[in-house]
Amino acid sequence: MTNEQEVRTLIENWVTAVHAGDLDTVLADHAPDIVMFDVPPPYDGVRGLDAYRDTWPGFFEWQRSGASFALESLEVTAGEDVAFAYALLLCGTPDEHKANPALRLRLTIGLHKAAGRWQVTHEHHSFPLDTPEPA
Template identity: 30%
Template sequence: MSTHEILAVLSEQHEAIAAGDAERAIATYAPQPVVYSLAPPLVQHTPDGDAAGLAEWIASFTAPPKLAHHDPEVHVSGDLALVHTLTSMSGDKGGEFTLWFRSTIGLRRIDGRWLVVHQHESVPFHMDGSFRAAVELEPAVIV
């Protein structure tokens, strides 16, 4: 049952963002989460700064972006859970795009509810000395 509940938290986050509802998305986080998102700075202690910051980011798209986790692996031990997955984000910012990146999400069951306490997103970069983000990558197989 825990795996379903944990994945439901991540789905809720994505559905809230797709609906343009930053407050709802923020509600999936525990107080003072550590977030290593794709956007600067290197570390955030609240997702995208706060609901206003997340709302501003969502509004920067022609329509709210769509996110999806693909083949998530969930590991649970008591009140702690870890999810690692590939994530896709599709949207339009002056042109349609889909970006694939790696995600690791740590959750903790607090008062019977799973909440995100740690989130890490990363895009690989080319190791040829250019340090360019490898945003053109896609999974070999999408299940």
């Protein structure tokens, strides 16, 4: 498998684990010093695997209410020991999708390969800010 394929598989498995609420698999390929910028605060991000782990229970609870988390597109660029990827995901409740069918979660991931293993070192989630166009 190429580095690009390895990273693609890692991210696809992560998305599947998030959708399933499988915390152990969500955490499995993240570096101990992960930095994540997420949609909800804190605005200066989450640092470290323990803090990253703590962000997931609330999301899984919200997701059990019927929300989706599904990969729509994924682009990966991978070198020998550094890679990045960006993706669009369908993330929201049926009512949110009905109100705004075009809304997608944006995901950017940075990875590092050490000792033959890829690990996520940076993760960024965002939604576009809907503001009226300037007049």
